[in-house]
Amino acid sequence: MPGRGMPMSRLKPRSEYEKTGSFRFWRWLAGSRDPYVGEVEMKAQIPKEPRELTIRERMQERQELLTRVYDIENNKKIAFFHRIYVLAAVVFCLCFAGILVAMVSMLPPTGEADRPVNNEVPARYIESGLQETGAVNIVTGMILDYRAFDTFGESNVLFAATTTVLILLHEKKKKREDGTFEEIPSDRLLEPKQDAILQASATVLVPVIILFGIYVILNGHLSPGGGFSGGAIIGAGLILYLSAFGFEKTEKLFTEKTYKYVSFGALTTYCLAKSYSFFTGANHLESHIPLGTPGAILSSGLILVLNICVGMVVACTMYTFYVMFRKGDF
Amino acid sequence: MDLVQNFPFFSIMLSMFSGIVSPVLPPAAAKWVNRAAVTVIGALSLVLLLYLLGTGESYVFMMGHFPAPWGNEIRAGVLEAGMALFFCIIMLLSLLGGNHKLLTEVAGEKQSLYYILVNLLLSSLLALVYTNDIFTAYVFVEINTITACGLIMIRETGRTIEAAVRYMIMSLLGSGMLLLGLCILYDLTGHLLMSNMREQVAILAQSGEYHMPLLVTIALISVGLSIKSALFPFHAWLPDAYGYSTVSSAAILSSLVSKGYIFLLIKLIYRVFGFQVFHDSKIVNVLFLFGLMGMIFGSLSAIWENDIRRMIAFSSVAQIGYIFMGIGMGTQAAMTASLFHVMSHAATKSLLFISAAGLTDASGGSKKFADLTGAGYRDVEAGIAFTVGALSMVGLPLFSGFISKLLFAQAAVQNTGKLLPALIVLGISTVLNAIYFMKTVIRIYTPVGDEVRSRPASGGRALYVAALMGFIVLNLLLGVNSQPIVDMIGQGLGMFA
Numbered sequence: 037m038p039g040r041g042m043p044m045s046r047l048k049p050r051s052e053y054e055k056t057g058s059f060r061f062w063r064w065l066a067g068s069r070d071p072y073v074g075e076v077e078m079k080a081q082i083p084k085e086p087r088e089l090t091i092r093e094r095m096q097e098r099q100e101l102l103t104r105v106y107d108i109e110n111n112k113k114i115a116f117f118h119r120i121y122v123l124a125a126v127v128f129c130l131c132f133a134g135i136l137v138a139m140v141s142m143l144p145p146t147g148e149a150d151r152p153v154n155n156e157v158p159a160r161y162i163e164s165g166l167q168e169t170g171a172v173n174i175v176t177g178m179i180l181d182y183r184a185f186d187t188f189g190e191s192n193v194l195f196a197a198t199t200t201v202l203i204l205l206h207e208k209k210k211k212r213e214d215g216t217f218e219e220i221p222s223d224r225l226l227e228p229k230q231d232a233i234l235q236a237s238a239t240v241l242v243p244v245i246i247l248f249g250i251y252v253i254l255n256g257h258l259s260p261g262g263g264f265s266g267g268a269i270i271g272a273g274l275i276l277y278l279s280a281f282g283f284e285k286t287e288k289l290f291t292e293k294t295y296k297y298v299s300f301g302a303l304t305t306y307c308l309a310k311s312y313s314f315f316t317g318a319n320h321l322e323s324h325i326p327l328g329t330p331g332a333i334l335s336s337g338l339i340l341v342l343n344i345c346v347g348m349v350v351a352c353t354m355y356t357f358y359v360m361f362r363k364g365d366f
Numbered sequence: 367m368d369l370v371q372n373f374p375f376f377s378i379m380l381s382m383f384s385g386i387v388s389p390v391l392p393p394a395a396a397k398w399v400n401r402a403a404v405t406v407i408g409a410l411s412l413v414l415l416l417y418l419l420g421t422g423e424s425y426v427f428m429m430g431h432f433p434a435p436w437g438n439e440i441r442a443g444v445l446e447a448g449m450a451l452f453f454c455i456i457m458l459l460s461l462l463g464g465n466h467k468l469l470t471e472v473a474g475e476k477q478s479l480y481y482i483l484v485n486l487l488l489s490s491l492l493a494l495v496y497t498n499d500i501f502t503a504y505v506f507v508e509i510n511t512i513t514a515c516g517l518i519m520i521r522e523t524g525r526t527i528e529a530a531v532r533y534m535i536m537s538l539l540g541s542g543m544l545l546l547g548l549c550i551l552y553d554l555t556g557h558l559l560m561s562n563m564r565e566q567v568a569i570l571a572q573s574g575e576y577h578m579p580l581l582v583t584i585a586l587i588s589v590g591l592s593i594k595s596a597l598f599p600f601h602a603w604l605p606d607a608y609g610y611s612t613v614s615s616a617a618i619l620s621s622l623v624s625k626g627y628i629f630l631l632i633k634l635i636y637r638v639f640g641f642q643v644f645h646d647s648k649i650v651n652v653l654f655l656f657g658l659m660g661m662i663f664g665s666l667s668a669i670w671e672n673d674i675r676r677m678i679a680f681s682s683v684a685q686i687g688y689i690f691m692g693i694g695m696g697t698q699a700a701m702t703a704s705l706f707h708v709m710s711h712a713a714t715k716s717l718l719f720i721s722a723a724g725l726t727d728a729s730g731g732s733k734k735f736a737d738l739t740g741a742g743y744r745d746v747e748a749g750i751a752f753t754v755g756a757l758s759m760v761g762l763p764l765f766s767g768f769i770s771k772l773l774f775a776q777a778a779v780q781n782t783g784k785l786l787p788a789l790i791v792l793g794i795s796t797v798l799n800a801i802y803f804m805k806t807v808i809r810i811y812t813p814v815g816d817e818v819r820s821r822p823a824s825g826g827r828a829l830y831v832a833a834l835m836g837f838i839v840l841n842l843l844l845g846v847n848s849q850p851i852v853d854m855i856g857q858g859l860g861m862f863a
Contacts, residue, residue, distance in 0.1 A: 094524075136546075139582045143553055152556035152566065157435045168432070185429040185438040189493070189505035192382060192486060196509050199389075199482050200516035204527070206476075296389045303386040310430075311379050317431035318375065319367050 170327035170336035171257035180262075180339045180346075184310050191306060191346055194353045195299060205360040231280065238280035245273035253347035257336040263343040267350025274355045283363070290355060291366045299352050302345040309338050373414040374442045374496045375427055377407045377450060378489050385485030393477035397465075400481040401458065404488065408454030415447035419854070424861040426498060434498075435559050441498035445705070445858025448851075449495045449629055455840065456621050456712050457488055463720035463833030464614025466826035467727075471521045471612045480520050487513040487618070491626045500548050500638065501558045503630055507544065511537045511594070514623050517615040518607050529606035536593055536603040543590030547583045551638070554579055560637040571643045584639060584647045591631040592653065595624040597690050598660030601683045605667075608679035613723040616675070620682050620719065621712035628689055628708055632701065635693070636862035645696045654694025654784060658791045660687025665798035669805075673733045674726065677802060678718045681759060684795060685711045691788060692774060695781050698859065703773035705855045710758070710766035710844050717837035718755040724748025724830065725810060735809055742810035749810055751834040756803035758841050761796055766844035771796065773852070 045053040053059050063069055072078070106114055144151045161178055169177035179187045249269035256262030278286045316323040328335030359366055384403040388396040418424070424443030426434065433439075461468075461484065472480055486509055493506040514537070519530035552558060554576050555566035570576055593600040608616045635644045644650065664683030671677040685707070692704030722733075728744035729737045742749025758765035771792065778788035844851065 135582060139550070139579050142576065142579050143550065144576075152554060153552065155556045157557065160436055182430070182432050182437050183501075186499075186502055186505050188382075189502065189509065192385070192489075193505065193508045193512065195386070196483065196486050196512045196516070199479050199486075200512055200519075203476055203479050203483075203516050203520050300386060300390045304383070307379060307383050307386060313431065314375060314379075314429050315372065317437075318372065318428045323431065 166330055169339065170330050171339050172330055172336075173257055173259060173262070175260075176257050176262045176339060176343070177336070180257075180342045181337070184338075184342065185314070187342075187346070188306055188310055191303060191349050194349055195303060198295075198299070198353050198356050201357060201360050205364050207364040234280045238276055242273050242277045242280075245276065246270055249273060249347070249351070253343050254333065254340070256343040257339045258331065258333070263346025264350055266343070267347035268354060270347065270351040271354025271358075274351065275358045278355075278358070283366075287366060295352050295356050295366070298348050302348040302352075306342055306345040309341055313338060368417070370414055370417045371425060371427060371442070373410040374440050374446070374450075374492070375429065377410050378440075378492045378496065380407060381485050381489035381492060385482045385489065388478050388482040388485060391478060393474065393481075396478040396481040400485055401461070403485060404454050404458045404461070407488070407492070408451055408458065411447050411451035411454060414442060415444065415451055418442065418444045418447055419857075422857070435557060435562055438502060439498045439559065440493075440496040440502075441560075442496060443858050443861035444854055445861065446495050448854055448858060450492055452709055452712070453488070453491050453495070453622055453626075455836075456716055457484070457618060459833045459836045459840070460614045460617035460621070460716045460720065462829050463716075463837070464612060464617060464723065465829055467613045467723055469826075473522070476520060480517070483513040483516045483520075484618070487517070487623070491622055494626045494630050497633075498560050498637070499558050500551070500560065500563070500634070503634075504541075504545060504548055507541060507594075507627075507630070510623060510626060511541055514619060517619065518611045520615070521610070521612040523610065525606060525610040529603070529610055533603040533607045536600065540590045540593035540600075543586045543593070545590075547586035547590060550579055550583045550586070554583070560633075563638050564640055567638065567643060568640055571640070571646075580643075581647055581649075584644060584649050585652075587634060588631065588649050588653060591627045591634075592656070592690065595627040595631075596683060596686055597653075598656050598663060598683060598687055601660070601664070601686075604683060605671075605676045605679040608682065608719070609673060609676040613719055616679075617716035617719040620679070621716040624682075624686060625708050625712050628686075628693075628704075632693065632705065633862070636859065641698075641863070650694045650696040652694075653690045654696075654788075657687045657689070657691030657694050658787060660684060661691065661791050661795040662687075662798070665795055665802065669798060669802045671802075672735055674722050674735065674738060674806065675719070675733050677806070678715065678722060681718075681799070681802070682711075682715055684799065685715065685759070688770070688774065688795075691791075692777065695777055695784050695788065697777055697781050698856075699780055700774070700777035701859060702852060702855050703770060703777045705859070706773055706844075706848070706852060707770035709851070710770045710841075713766055713837060713840045713844055714755050714758045717751055717834070717841065718759070720830075720837065721748045721751035721755060721834060724834075725752060735806070738806075738810055739812050740810065740814040742807075743813065747831045747834055751838055752810065753807050754838050754841060756807050758845070760800045760803050764842065764845050766841050766848070769845055769848040769852075 044050070045059075048056075144153075161174055161182065165174045165177045165182075166172065169181040171177035171181065246269075249266045249272075251266075252261035252269055253263055253266030256266065274286070274290065313323060313325070315321070325337045327337050330336070334340065380403055384399050388399060391399060424441060424446075426439050426441045428434065429438035429440060431437070468477065468480065490506040490509040490513065494503060494510065497503045497506065511534075515530045515534050518533055519526045551563065551567075554570060555563045557563045557566060567580070570580055589600075596604045608620050611619070635641060639647075661684050664680050664685075664687055668677045668680035668684065671680055689704045689707050689711070692700040692707065694700075724745045725738055725741040725748050726733050728748070729741045732738070742752070754765065758767040761767045761771040774792060775789065778785050778792070781788070
């Protein structure tokens with residue numbers, strides 16, 4: 037039985053008439069069928085839950101409280117103190133800056149030959165750096181061979197900084213009672229994912245950037261560059277890739293485990309390799325690491341290995357920082 | 367070269383390596399690696415100390431194949447080895463004593479991160495102690511600053527994050543001033559190695575050339591390092607950082623991190639500027655004045671405080687004031703007293719923090735004085751330990767604090783110009799110390815009716831009590847057997863020159 041308001045035809049049988057366009061038109065006009073039912077998924081509205089105050093709101097409350105308690109506008113003593121405080125700070129900073137500027141003008145003038153810094157230390161770096169370290173790039177020879185202990189310290193600064201950022205920002209997915217993971221609110225859901233221009237340019241640029249970074253690291257002992265700059269370039273490439281293609285692509289190649297094991301591997305290699313070198317050096321034992329021919333890619337002893345280690349640590353650090361500050365999970 | 371002479375290098379590398387392996391280990395394993403590393407390093411330092419006391423001479427150790435002005439170098443003397451041993455003992459006891467709080471206050475998966483930071487912190491302290499090169503010192507100051515921030519904020523509450531931010535800003539200001547000073551000093555002397563710098567500084571001081579830059583450098587470095595070790599006007603970061611972080615962090619920060627910077631300052635005074643040049647620069651008077659002010663104002667703030675952890679933290683400000691007063695007096699005896707107080711304060715302050723944790727746990731987690739009434743009956747061991755720490759801080763004989771006050775007073779007598787202010791402030795500060803510490807001790811031993819005197823039952827109780835006993839023994843050892851330690855400090859300072 038056709039329902040009330042259902043269009044009907046006198047010429048055609050019902051089953052045939054239902055296939056025509058006019059049937060659908062009249063049915064829509066009569067409103068007997070909701071065009072969204074079955075087509076669009078509909079959910080009941082989620083009841084709004086009272087949420088906890090965010091840090092900012094709490095701070096605002098505290099600020100309002102302070103304003104009310106101290107009543108800075110009307111309390112003349114506090115206003116006076118504030119003015120004196122600001123004035124004192126400005127005067128102090130000006131004096132400090134003035135002293136520093138005056139002091140700089142009294143330092144040994146730059147560019148003169150007989151400055152104290154032009155002594156036997158840089159002379160030996162320049163004159164015999166190549167024979168002693170095997171590195172054509174004297175700067176690399178200096179930081180990774182003469183003063184490798186300091187550079188090991190620097191790599192550990194990065195490691196410590198990443199650890200601290202992980203402590204502050206890393207939010208692991210929480211497990212629900214039924215075993216599934218709770219999705220952390222993240223910009224992965226909000227960002228426009230398919231930016232064609234960005235993706236096209238990233239497709240072209242990312243391989244080039246990463247290859248260039250690898251080149252800078254591997255040639256650190258031959259040409260300007262090295263682990264720190266090369267690692268920063270690779271990190272930038274990874275960040276560009278992430279911005280263009282989103283976390284779904286990058287988490288295939290870089291997760292928390294990757295970070296852990298890469299930095300562990302790189303720093304362990306550095307630590308063990310250099311410990312050998314320190315131990316033999318201090319005890320005046322012979323070191324069995326060949327220096328190779330200066331200028332060849334496989335030369336200058338441990339420097340190449342150390343450059344690779346430093347590069348990996350720097351790249352991981354940069355990428356991890358970006359990921360942590362953006363989303364809080366890999 | 368004897369194998370023993372490699373031990374400083376082994377210690378630094380071992381602590382760094384244990385930090386590097388920690389992220390790939392589960393938290394429990396990371397904890398044991400850390401404990402083993404600290405113990406082994408302590409043992410190595412002890413052997414090294416005995417060896418150095420035997421030979422009576424310091425030595426330098428080449429880090430690599432290149433001799434000193436070109437390559438890196440570390441240096442070990444009696445004082446360095448002694449400090450390394452002492453730092454290891456304090457760190458081990460603080461971690462053992464704070465273990466049960468760490469398990470509850472730090473999220474499970476982040477505990478191995480905690481041990482990374484602790485290991486790196488230890489390596490940076492060792493490097494600051496052993497370094498003979500100012501740039502190496504700066505690199506490890508950086509590690510020290512960053513790891514200290516991490517240790518503060520790993521207990522993730524709003525207060526600790528605020529405290530960590532405040533610490534970071536102040537501490538980076540200090541680092542920046544230190545770096546500026548070191549850069550200028552490099553520009554003036556052309557060296558980064560301490561012994562070469564000292565020769566050049568002596569020549570400059572004699573000829574009067576570059577007088578003002580040298581003065582500014584000394585001021586920048588002193589002020590930079592005193593900001594980092596919370597000398598009085600720069601102590602704003604301290605109460606929150608010590609008061610809200612997890613208890614082993616508070617103990618480590620108060621007794622090791624600030625002490626590492628003070629030791630570096632003393633090392634720079636002796637090994638870079640030369641004692642006489644530093645003394646002639648008059649910056650000692652500024653440090654002396656700030657030290658005196660810290661002794662009074664730190665104690666006053668502690669009296670006003672209503673939170674036991676923050677009270678102990680403010681007491682640190684006063685004790686740092688003592689140390690800088692000793693540096694500021696500018697005599698050898700006062701410097702010895704300062705170094706002894708570095709040790710005595712480190713041993714006592716970590717004891718106080720750890721025992722206060724037990725007392726607050728026995729009072730339903732509240733740190734307010736009103737709730738702590740009778741806590742000494744509820745947690746007997748923590749009560750005894752807190753009393754020992756308080757008596758030591760006040761300066762009763764038998765405990766370490768007495769010896770350091772005695773040494774300060776003796777040193778003040780030798781310096782006619784600063785005798786009166788030093789003795790007067792020492793007296794006032796002792797009375798103020800007694801007021802707030804005795805107030806607390808009386809409070810925790812005030813009986814409250816017939817309440818249930820049940821022992822707080824928790825898993826790591828034996829470990830906690832053992833750590834407290836260790837601290838008490840250390841305190842008594844410093845207090846009763848002080849003469850060998852004072853002699854050792856004197857011998858070590860002699861090796862500095």
